[in-house]
Structures are given as structure tokens and as C-alpha cells.
Amino acid sequence: MTKAFEVVYLDPERITFERKGDTLSLTLQTDVASPDAPDGVLEGTDNIIHYPRVALRACFPVSDSTEFLSVRDATDEAIPELGIIEDWSQLQPASRDAVAAELGLHYFVPKIIQVFSIKEELGFLYWVAETDKGRKEFVMRNSVIHYAREVAPGHWLLIDVNEARYEIPDVAVLDAHSQKLVQQFLYL
Amino acid sequence: MRDSTQPVAIPAVVKPGFVAELPPSVTTTLQAEGVQPDALTLAVQSDLGPDGRFGEQWLLMDPHDLWVIERHNGTANLRHKFPLDKIEDAKVERCVGNGLMQVMVDQQPHVLLHYSNELTDRFGRVAHYLHARAEYGEDVPVPDPAADSHTCLVCGRSLVDTSSKVCPNCIQRGKLFRRLIELARPYWGKMGLIVILLVAGVLVDLLPPYLTRILIDDVLRVGGSAGGDPTLLPWLVGSLLGIQLIRVLLTIVTNWSTINVSTRFTSHIRDQLFAHLKKLSVDYFDKNQVGRLMTRINQDTEELQGLVSQLTTFTLNIFLVIGIGVVLFSMAPSLGLYVLIPTPFVVAAAYFYYRYMQPHFRRFWVARWRLNAMLNTFLSGVRVVKAFAQEDEEERRYHNRNVTLLNSRLQVDLAWSKFFPLISFAFSAGGLIIWYAGGRAVLADRITLGTLMAFLSYLGMFYGPLSNLTHISQALNRFLTISQRTFELLDETPEKQPVKPVRTACLGGRIEFDKVTFGYDPYYPVIRDVSFTVEPGEMIGIVGHSGAGKTTLVNLLCRFYEVTRGAIRIDGIDLRDLSMEEVRQQVGIVLQTPFLFHGTLAENIAYGRPDATRRAIIQAAKAANAHGFITQLPEGYDTIVGEGGAGLSGGERQRISIARAILHNPRILILDEATSSVDTDTERQIQEALNELVKGRTTIAIAHRLSTLYNANRIIVINRGKLEEQGPPKQLMDNKGSFYHLVQMQTQLASLDGVAAV
Numbered sequence: 003m004t005k006a007f008e009v010v011y012l013d014p015e016r017i018t019f020e021r022k023g024d025t026l027s028l029t030l031q032t033d034v035a036s037p038d039a040p041d042g043v044l045e046g047t048d049n050i051i052h053y054p055r056v057a058l059r060a061c062f063p064v065s066d067s068t069e070f071l072s073v074r075d076a077t078d079e080a081i082p083e084l085g086i087i088e089d090w091s092q093l094q095p096a097s098r099d100a101v102a103a104e105l106g107l108h109y110f111v112p113k114i115i116q117v118f119s120i121k122e123e124l125g126f127l128y129w130v131a132e133t134d135k136g137r138k139e140f141v142m143r144n145s146v147i148h149y150a151r152e153v154a155p156g157h158w159l160l161i162d163v164n165e166a167r168y169e170i171p172d173v174a175v176l177d178a179h180s181q182k183l184v185q186q187f188l189y190l
Numbered sequence: 191m192r193d194s195t196q197p198v199a200i201p202a203v204v205k206p207g208f209v210a211e212l213p214p215s216v217t218t219t220l221q222a223e224g225v226q227p228d229a230l231t232l233a234v235q236s237d238l239g240p241d242g243r244f245g246e247q248w249l250l251m252d253p254h255d256l257w258v259i260e261r262h263n264g265t266a267n268l269r270h271k272f273p274l275d276k277i278e279d280a281k282v283e284r285c286v287g288n289g290l291m292q293v294m295v296d297q298q299p300h301v302l303l304h305y306s307n308e309l310t311d312r313f314g315r316v317a318h319y320l321h322a323r324a325e326y327g328e329d330v331p332v333p334d335p336a337a338d339s340h341t342c343l344v345c346g347r348s349l350v351d352t353s354s355k356v357c358p359n360c361i362q363r364g365k366l367f368r369r370l371i372e373l374a375r376p377y378w379g380k381m382g383l384i385v386i387l388l389v390a391g392v393l394v395d396l397l398p399p400y401l402t403r404i405l406i407d408d409v410l411r412v413g414g415s416a417g418g419d420p421t422l423l424p425w426l427v428g429s430l431l432g433i434q435l436i437r438v439l440l441t442i443v444t445n446w447s448t449i450n451v452s453t454r455f456t457s458h459i460r461d462q463l464f465a466h467l468k469k470l471s472v473d474y475f476d477k478n479q480v481g482r483l484m485t486r487i488n489q490d491t492e493e494l495q496g497l498v499s500q501l502t503t504f505t506l507n508i509f510l511v512i513g514i515g516v517v518l519f520s521m522a523p524s525l526g527l528y529v530l531i532p533t534p535f536v537v538a539a540a541y542f543y544y545r546y547m548q549p550h551f552r553r554f555w556v557a558r559w560r561l562n563a564m565l566n567t568f569l570s571g572v573r574v575v576k577a578f579a580q581e582d583e584e585e586r587r588y589h590n591r592n593v594t595l596l597n598s599r600l601q602v603d604l605a606w607s608k609f610f611p612l613i614s615f616a617f618s619a620g621g622l623i624i625w626y627a628g629g630r631a632v633l634a635d636r637i638t639l640g641t642l643m644a645f646l647s648y649l650g651m652f653y654g655p656l657s658n659l660t661h662i663s664q665a666l667n668r669f670l671t672i673s674q675r676t677f678e679l680l681d682e683t684p685e686k687q688p689v690k691p692v693r694t695a696c697l698g699g700r701i702e703f704d705k706v707t708f709g710y711d712p713y714y715p716v717i718r719d720v721s722f723t724v725e726p727g728e729m730i731g732i733v734g735h736s737g738a739g740k741t742t743l744v745n746l747l748c749r750f751y752e753v754t755r756g757a758i759r760i761d762g763i764d765l766r767d768l769s770m771e772e773v774r775q776q777v778g779i780v781l782q783t784p785f786l787f788h789g790t791l792a793e794n795i796a797y798g799r800p801d802a803t804r805r806a807i808i809q810a811a812k813a814a815n816a817h818g819f820i821t822q823l824p825e826g827y828d829t830i831v832g833e834g835g836a837g838l839s840g841g842e843r844q845r846i847s848i849a850r851a852i853l854h855n856p857r858i859l860i861l862d863e864a865t866s867s868v869d870t871d872t873e874r875q876i877q878e879a880l881n882e883l884v885k886g887r888t889t890i891a892i893a894h895r896l897s898t899l900y901n902a903n904r905i906i907v908i909n910r911g912k913l914e915e916q917g918p919p920k921q922l923m924d925n926k927g928s929f930y931h932l933v934q935m936q937t938q939l940a941s942l943d944g945v946a947a948v
Contacts, residue, residue, distance in 0.1 A: 023269060024240060024290065024301035055292075055299035063286070076283075076292075077299055079910070106242035107304050110288035136244035146556055164307035166287045189553035189598075 010085035012073060014092040019056075021100040024107060028056040028073065030084070057081055058104050064153050064169075067105060111167045112138060114160075117180035120187045126163070127187055133168065140166065150188050158188065215266035216248055216259050223268065225252055231332045234312060236305035238288060240269065247303045249291075249316065251332070256293075256320075258302050270302055274328070280320035282313050291317055366673055373459070380451045384502065387444040392509040394437050396517055399647035401426055401433070407640030452498035456491045459676060463487050469684035472750035476710065486679055490672050497669040504662050507655035514652045518645065522637050525645055528627045532620025533656065539613045540657040547609060550602045557595040564591050617653055624649060685770065686752070692767045699726040699776075699857040699888035701747065705756035708746055715754065716742050718911045726857075729889040731899035731919075733932060734908035740892045743908070744860050747890070749773050760858070778856030780880075782863035784840075784847035788832030791820055794846055798854035806853060814849035815879040816842070841872030848879045859884060861891040865898060873898075896933050905929055 016031040030051045055077050061070035071090045074081040087093070090101050112133030121128040127144045131137070140162040142149050151159045158170040170176070173184055212220075217227050232251040239245020239260060246261040247269070256277065258270040272295055279294040291302045291313050305313050315333045322330045374381065409422050464487065475483075519526035568575060568584055575584055628642040701724040709715035716739045724730050732740045745751055746758060749765055758765045765773060778798075786794050795810055796802040802810075807827065811817040819842055823829045831838060831846075838846070844864065851859065861880065865873045877898060884891075893899050900919055907915040907928045915927045922929040 024303065025299060026301075055301070057283075103242065107238075107288070107290070108285045110238065110242065110304070110306065111286060112244075133244075135242065138244060147559055164310075166307045186549055189549070189556040 010083075012085035012087050014087055014090065015094075017073075017087070017097065018094065019097040019100040019104075021103055025055050026058070026100060026104045028053040028084070053077065053084070056084070058101065058108060060105065060109065061086070063109055063111075064157075064159070067109070071101070071105075110135070111159075111169050112136075113169045113171055114176075114180075116177060117183045120183045122187065129160075129168075131168070138168075140168065144187075146188055158184075212248070213246075213261055213266070215264060216250075216261055219259050219266040219268055220250065220257070223257065223271070225255070225257075229253075232316065234316060236303050236309060236313070238304045238306055240303070242304075244306075247305075249303065249313075253328070270300065272300075274320075274323065277320055278324055280317040280324070282310070282317045284310075289313065293320065363670060366670055366677070369677060370673055374455055376458070377451050377455055380447060384444065384447050384451065385505070387440060387447065388502070388506050388509055391437070391440045391444060391506065392513045394433055394440060395510065395651065396513055396648075397433050398430055399644040400517075401430055402647060403638075403640035403644035405640070406643050407638045448499055448502045452495045452502075455498060456495040459494065460487060460491045463491070463676065463679055466680050466682070466684070470682055471685040472745070473710075474682060486675060490676060494669070494672055494676070497665060497672070500665050501669065504659065504665070507658050510651065510655045511659065514648050518648055518652070521641055521645060522628075522631070525624065525628055525631065525637070525642075528623050529620075529649060529652065531623055532616065532653070535616045535620070536653050536657050537660050539616050540660040543609065543613070547605060550598070550605045554595075554598040554602050557591070557598040561588075561591045561595050564588055620653065621646065621649060686766075692763050698761045700724065700761050701858065701888060701890075702759040702762070703743070703756070704759065706743075706746065706753050706758060707755040708742065708751065708753050710742075710751070716911045717746070719756070720908070720911070720913045721756075722906055722913060722916060724888055724890065726888055727886060728903045729884055729891065729901070731896075731902035731905045732890060732892045732908060733896060733899065733905060733929065734914075736894075738908045739911040740908055741862055742911075744779070744862055744890065744892065747858075747860065748777055748779060776857045777860065778851040778854045778858070779860040779862065780844070780847055780851050780864045780883075784843040786831045786838075786843055786846060789830065790825075790827065791823075791829050791831060791846060792827040794831060795849045795853055797850055802853055807849075810849040810853035811846075813852050813879065813882045814845045815875050815882075816845035816849050819845075839872075841869075841876060844872075844876055845879055848876065848883060852883050857887060859887045859889045861889065861893075863892050863894055865893070865895065896929075896936055907932070 012030070018029045020027050020029070030053070032049045032051065053075055055075075057074045057076040059072040059074065060067040061072060068091050069089055071087045073084045073087060075084055090098065093101060112135040114131045114133050116132040118130040118132070119128075120130075122144055125144050127142050128139070129142065130139050142160055142162045149161045151161075153159050156173045158173065160168045160170070162168065170184065173181060176184065212227055212233060220227055220230075229252045230250055231253060232249070234249045236247040236249065237244060239247060239262060248257075248259045248261065250257045250259065251274070254274060256270070256272050256274055257268060259266050260269050272293065276295050277293050278297070280291065282289050282291050285304065288304050288306050289310050290304045293300050293302060319330060319333045404422075405426050408419060409426065467483070467487070515526075518529055564587060568588070575581060624642075624646060628637070628645060631637045632639050632642050703720055703722050706717055706720045707715050708717040720739075720743065722730075732743060734740050742751075746753055747765075749770065752766065760768065760773070760776070787797065792804070792807050793800075795807050799806075804827075808817060811820055811827075820827055820829070831843075848864070861884075864880065865876050873895070881901075891899060891902065899905060902919060904916060905919050905922055906913060907922075909928060915922060915925070915929055917925070919929070923933065
């Protein structure tokens with residue numbers, strides 16, 4: 003019963019992620035639980051568990067996505083947490099690349115690099131912008147109060163009509179034209 | 191990095207028969223696989239590439255196989271290929287800003303592709319198809335992935351405002367206007383009157399400058415061959431006074447009539463909306479959030495009223511501009527042309543005002559809203575702020591927002607102080623042109639001084655209405671959009687009633703669920719193949735984890751929703767053949783969160799039977815264990831509750847709702863977690879009331895605390911929408927199945943709490 007309240011941390015050296023197509027799998031080495039051992043764990047014997055598909059959730063996706071990564075069993079409908087990796091940059095290179103690719107797909111939040119135009123029409127803002135994921139046209143409701151959130155000073159999160167998210171990591175580093183547009187329509 | 195300067199257009203759905211639209215490289219790849227594109231049954235495009243950027247992937251299907259092909263820089267390559275018969279299941283999952291589609295093949299999960307949120311519906315349909323095909327075989331029809339998505343009903347383009355079914359470009363203005371005029375039929379007379387009043391007002395407005403002209407030319411004429419006629423002076427001044435008085439009177443009557451008509455018209459629409467709203471099914475209310483509906487009914491009609499008044503002003507201004515224009519040109523055609531010179535400036539200034547001033551105002555409003563929100567949070571959380579000693583931090587935050595507000599206010603005033611003098615200059619410059627040109631004409635004796643003076647007066651009346659008319663298209667668009675939304679709500683199909691309802695004198699209360707399958711979204715069933723029967727007078731407990739589908743079963747029984755497959759029968763009659771009133775008269779429900787309407791306690795208890803006698807109300811309250819506390823209240827049964835009314839505790843409110851159910855006297859009673867949100871002592875009191883209520887009725891009780899179900903005849907365990915176990919509680923305990931485990935878990939939790947185990 004108490005187990006549910008404990009955070010399980012995974013040792014980056016004992017886990018391997020592998021990516022086939024868009025499917026991320028995990029191989030986990032754990033100590034074999036044994037009631038005979040003094041601390042309940044029989045040292046030196048590894049138990050290898052393979053999860054054919056795991057899902058990743060960053061605990062701090064906006065502020066820092068390299069730390070505290072929740073690893074979950076995606077084959078179970080309830081996607082239960084298997085454990086947390088505190089710093090996934092310490093994974094072996096192949097695993098690290100697999101994790102980076104998976105996170106890149108799961109968190110599809112394009113960062114706006116340049117704003118070409120913003121147009122207001124009948125309560126909607128029509129954006130045309132260059133993002134780090136490619137050029138994109140999107141539409142958001144013209145209610146800055148509800149659909150534009152300042153997550154940190156100068157760092158904005160925009161939510162479009164499809165609940166897709168776009169980030170402006172720092173308004174101040176945008177070019178002058180983009181800044182002017184953003185300021186005019188987000189009322190900064 | 192790949193070249194990505196091309197914007198990603200909204201991806202296409204290629205319908206079978208139109209496969210020529212597939213990119214040639216994809217077709218080539220398919221042909222390499224030995225498949226001819228015209229054999230495809232489905233071709234759907236995703237807008238994300240495998241590299242997590244905007245890109246292009248195709249999901250293709252023929253009657254035997256499924257492929258995923260990626261296209262990148264004009265070349266296509268095959269990513270996945272699966273025989274359809276080997277796909278055991280398929281589903282979509284929500285990620286952040288996108289979604290993914292997974293299939294199970296040989297017990298192994300495979301993620302096929304990701305797609306952006308725009309395409310959620312589309313891929314959901316495909317996944318549902320694959321799931322259904324795996325379950326029911328290849329006869330399941332291939333879906334049209336584009337059906338029922340948020341596209342404009344007329345032009346088929348993606349809809350931005352999903353609260354409307356037609357995009358702004360496609361609103362059929364003429365048709366809409368005809369409908370509006372039809373809707374306004376009761377006000378036709380009054381509207382005609384308003385138009386007459388408007389025309390009269392314009393005519394009256396045109397008179398004073400004309401009289402001024404006579405005054406100057408024929409009365410105040412000094413020198414010259416013939417002097418003026420002084421006797422006309424009192425008459426002319428008197429007439430001017432009379433005209434002013436008539437104008438005042440006309441303005442009052444016009445304004446009053448306009449307000450009267452627009453207010454009554456919108457109130458009429460509101461009534462119609464509400465009357466229609468009550469006929470809609472619960473399903474509709476699920477799909478439309480309370481907030482959005484509130485907006486439709488309150489804000490939209492409010493705005494409609496404002497717009498009706500605004501349209502009246504526009505009409506007046508159109509008459510004025512035409513009237514004055516005609517007078518100006520007929521008085522002095524040459525000067526008339528000069529009037530047109532400042533016109534572009536006036537129009538430009540009005541447009542500039544909208545573009546330039548409006549953002550400043552909005553920025554100010556937003557800043558003010560943010561400051562207010564912050565203050566609101568602080569005031570409602572002041573205890574927390576103090577308990578965590580964060581006063582200084584809060585002060586800093588408030589100060590920052592206050593500075594933003596200050597700056598935006600300064601910007602508004604600065605912009606206004608620049609704008610206003612400039613616009614005044616533009617207006618008076620127009621006048622100066624007339625002074626110069628008109629002055630020369632007077633000196634050359636082409637026109638009289640009076641004509642020039644009248645001309646200048648008319649001019650003053652000309653530019654105001656003209657600048658006002660520059661917003662007309664904006665207001666008109668807004669008006670049409672809101673009208674469209676209003677009509678859409680009025681056009682929503684009401685709850686389905688049976689064509690020929692079966693009448694029964696009295697329902698016995700036998701309930702039968704026959705292989706019931708149901709999903710709020712038909713693509714995601716939450717109840718799967720559930721069958722059970724409840725005999726009259728029996729009490730059944732439904733248990734299961736949260737989200738297992740317990741409440742859904744009850745919603746189906748109340749016919750808030752219709753089953754997707756299978757049937758529910760009461761006394762052998764399909765629920766769909768019974769009239770809605772009949773069903774709901776026979777079914778009583780006590781919910782987890784009791785809902786009290788604004789009104790007295792007596793009215794609340796008698797909600798289902800407004801004609802109940804006081805004796806019956808007290809009897810019901812007594813049986814619900816509520817009489818005791820009600821009579822202790824200063825106003826007793828007359829206590830006003832609901833919004834703005836007296837605060838009752840959760841347990842007290844629950845007992846009121848039980849009294850309501852007792853008075854309603856249904857054959858079938860549903861208790862949906864009726865005691866889960868109250869403390870143990872209150873629970874005991876409510877339980878006592880419930881024991882009274884269930885006597886002699888068919889009862890279905892959903893309970894979180896299993897202890898409350900020990901006197902149930904049978905227990906039904908639901909897990910993930912499927913019936914897992916059923917039988918008398920004792921038997922289930924002996925079987926050591928899921929019910930046993932649920933009880934075990936609660937016992938452990940209870941002992942954790944230090945509470946005696948069930």
C-alpha cells in the first residue's frame with residue numbers, strides 16, 4: 003500500500019532505450035527481490051525486464067526538459083509510472099538519442115523564431131510564423147487573457163484553436179518586426 | 191536541417207477514386223510494393239514528419255494491407271507495412287500539441303505515426319475503424335475520415351470558430367437577413383415607424399441651414415439696391431425655434447422606439463433560445479460547455495441588441511449623408527465638388543482611429559484585467575499568503591502589474607492627445623477649402639453669402655455621419671456572425687422522442703440491460719456488451735473503479751443518452767419506445783452533488799411535483815431525515831436556498847434532494863454515490879433516510895463506500911466498461927473475485943485512516 007507514495011528513481015546506467023520506427027522500448031535491469039537477503043534485495047543477480055512500448059513525460063516540460071523524466075508503461079491503459087530518471091543526459095548515447103527523439107515527438111511545441119504577420123479578423127488572430135519545426139500558419143482566439151500565457155518574464159505560450167501550443171522563448175530576442183507584431187497583438 | 195520555407199497547408203484527405211491527388215513519389219513507392227493506387231480504400235495525410243517537424247506522411251490502405259509512407263524533399267519511403275488481418279487493435283493517444291496512432295500486431299505495440307492536433311478527429315476515425323475491423327471482421331465499412339470534422343458546411347475549409355458550422359465567408363447574408371426579418375415580424379409595424387421617424391428627422395435637420403440662408407440673404411442684407419425685409423426676422427427665428435423643438439421631440443421618440451424595439455426583439459430571441467435549449471438532449475450539453483452556452487444566450491443577444499441600435503444609427507447616417515449631399519450639390523454644384531476633397535481624409539482618419547487607437551485601448555483593458563485578477567487572487571487567498579509569509583512577494587507582483595497598467599494608460603492618453611488634434615485639423619481643413627473657394631464665389635457674385643453660410647453648416651453635419659459609416663461593414667459582419675450562431679442554436683435537433691410512444695398504465699420496475707454498448711463519442715465505447723436484469727423491488731449495487739462506467743450506465747437508464755448497440759428495457763418495453771416524460775416520471779435520481787435551485791426549501795422538495803401539499807412535503811422531509819434541521823432554521827421550510835440563499839451543509843443538501851426523490855415517488859430509484867462526499871456521521875443520517883426511500887422500489891445504487899451496499903440483493907462489478915462479476919454480496923466475497931479485492935483494498939485504506947474497517 004505504501005509503495006504507491008514512494009518515488010522510484012531509475013539508474014541511468016541500468017536502463018536501455020531503443021527506438022524502432024516511432025516506438026520506444028525499454029530494457030530495465032533490476033535487483034531480484036528476495037525475502038532472504040538482509041535488505042530484501044539479493045545483490046549481484048539482475049532481473050531483466052523488457053517493456054515493448056514506454057511513454058515519457060517530462061515533469062518540467064517548459065522550464066527544463068532534461069531533468070526528472072517520468073518513464074511509463076504505455077502498453078497498460080492506465081500508463082503506470084515505472085520510475086523517474088533524474089537526469090537523462092547521463093544515459094548511454096544511443097539511449098539518450100532515442101529519448102531525445104521521443105520527447106521531440108511527444109512534446110510538439112514549435113518555438114516561434116520569426117513572425118511574418120498577424121491578422122485580426124472576427125475575434126481570431128491569424129498567425130504566419132517561422133518555427134524551429136518549420137513554417138506554420140495557425141489561428142488562435144483573440145482572447146489574450148485565455149490563450150496567451152506568460153510562463154516566465156518574456157516567455158510566452160500560445161494556444162491555438164486546436165489546443166496546439168507554440169512557444170515564444172524570449173520576446174526580446176525576436177527581430178524588430180516580429181517584436182512589434184507580438185507586442186501589438188498580445189498587448190505586452 | 192531541411193529546407194522548410196514552404197508553409198504547411200492543411201493536409202488533404204484523398205478519397206477513394208481521387209487517388210490521382212497522391213504525390214507521384216508516393217504512388218511510385220506504392221507501385222514498387224505491387225499495389226495500384228486505384229485499389230486504395232483510404233489515403234490520409236499527416237502533417238508531421240518522423241523527425242518531429244512539420245512534414246508529410248501518408249497512411250494508406252487497400253482491402254488487405256496498411257502502409258505508412260513518409261515524403262521528404264520530394265522522395266518517398268516506406269516506414270511501415272502491416273497486413274490488415276494481423277492488426278489486433280488500434281488506438282490514438284493524445285500527446286502535447288499532437289497525437290499518435292498505435293496498432294497492435296502479434297501482441298506488440300507499434301506507433302505508426304504522429305499528427306498535429308488539427309487532425310485528431312481524422313485519425314481517431316481511422317483507429318476506430320481498425321479497432322472495429324479487428325473485432326467484427328472485414329465487413330466493417332471504411333470510414334470517411336473527413337466526415338463530421340470541423341469544416342465549413344458550405345465551402346469545406348477548416349473551421350476556425352468551431353462554435354459555428356459555417357465560416358464567415360460562407361454565411362448566406364441574404365438568407366440570414368430574410369430569417370432575421372421574419373423573426374422580427376411582431377415588430378414590423380414599429381420598425382416601419384422608426385424608418386419614418388428617421389426620415390422625418392433628417393428632413394428637419396436639413397431645414398435650419400436653409401432658413402439661415404434666407405435670414406442672411408433676405409433679412410440681414412445691408413446696403414445694396416434693396417434692403418432686407420426686417421418683418422421676416424421674428425418669423426424666421428420663431429421657425430428655427432419651432433424646428434429645434436420638433437427635432438428634440440423626434441429624437442426622443444426615435445430613441446425610445448429604437449430601444450423599445452431592440453430590447454423587446456432580443457428578449458424575444460432569448461425566450462426562443464431558452465425554449466429550444468430545454469428540448470435539447472444531455473449529449474448536446476456535454477459537447478457545449480456551460481460557459482459557451484451562457485455566452486450564446488446572454489452576451490450574444492446583448493450584443494445583438496447593441497448592434498440593432500447601431501444599425502439604426504447607420505441608417506440615419508446614410509439618410510443624412512444622402513440628404514445633405516443632394517442639398518449641397520443642388521445649392522452650388524461647383525462648391526459641392528470641393529466638399530469631396532476632404533472626404534478621403536475623413537475616411538482615412540476614421541480607419542486610422544480603428545487601427546491605431548483600438549489596440550491601445552485593448553492593451554489597457556488587458557492590463558487592467560490582469561491587475562484585477564491578481565488582486566482577486568490575493569484577496570481570496572489572503573490567509574495562504576499570510577500563512578506562508580509571502581506578503582512582500584505579492585506586493586512586488588502587484589506593483590509590477592500596476593506599472594504595466596500605468597504605462598498602458600499613459601500610452602492611451604498619449605495616443606489620444608496626438609490623435610484628437612490631428613483629426614480636428616483634418617476636419618477644419620475641409621472647412622477652410624470651402625471658405626476659400628466659397629469666398630471667391632461670393633466675391634465674384636456667383637453665389638450669395640447666405641448660400642455660403644448654409645453650405646458651411648451643412649458641411650459640419652456631413653463629415654460626422656460619413657466617418658461613422660466607415661465602420662458599417664465591421665458592424666454588419668459582427669451582426670451577421672452573431673445572428674448565424676443564434677440561428678444555429680435554434681436549428682439544433684431536439685432530443686429524440688419515440689414516434690409512437692408505448693403507453694403503460696404503471697411501470698412495474700423490471701430493468702433489463704441487453705448487450706448494451708455505448709460511447710459518448712461513438713469511436714470510444716465506455717460501456718461494452720453489458721447485460722443484466724433487475725427484478726421489481728430489488729436493490730442492486732454497482733461498484734467499480736472510478737471511470738469504470740458506473741455513472742454512464744445510470745445515464746443510459748435515465749435516457750440522457752441513447753445506447754450505441756443493444757437495448758435497455760423496462761418491463762420488457764424498449765426505453766426508446768417509451769415517452770421521455772414517462773421514463774423520467776418513473777425514474778428518480780439522487781446525485782453525489784445535490785443540486786438545489788433558487789427558491790424555498792419547500793419548492794425544492796416539491797420540484798418534481800409542484801402541486802404537492804404541505805403535508806406531503808413535510809412527510810417527505812421527515813422520511814429523508816431533513817425535517818429536524820429544516821424546522822430549526824429561522825425561516826423553516828420558507829428558507830431561500832440556491833444562489834444567494836442560505837448556506838446548507840453538504841449532508842443537509844443531500845437530504846433535501848432525497849426528500850425531493852421521495853416526494854417524486856418513482857418506481858425506479860437511482861442513487862449515484864449519494865453518500866460519498868459527506869462525513870461518517872452525516873452518512874449514517876443519510877443512510878437512514880435512504881433506507882426509508884428504497885422500500886418497495888427497484889433501486890440501483892452506485893457506491894464508493896462498499897459498506898453502504900451490504901443490504902443490496904446483488905452486486906454488479908463493472909471494470910473498464912465491462913461487466914466483470916455479479917451476485918449477492920456474500921457469494922461474491924466467498925468467490926474471492928474482484929469485489930472481494932475491492933473490499934480488501936478499502937479495508938486496508940480504512941485501517942490506514944485509523945477508522946474501523948468495514
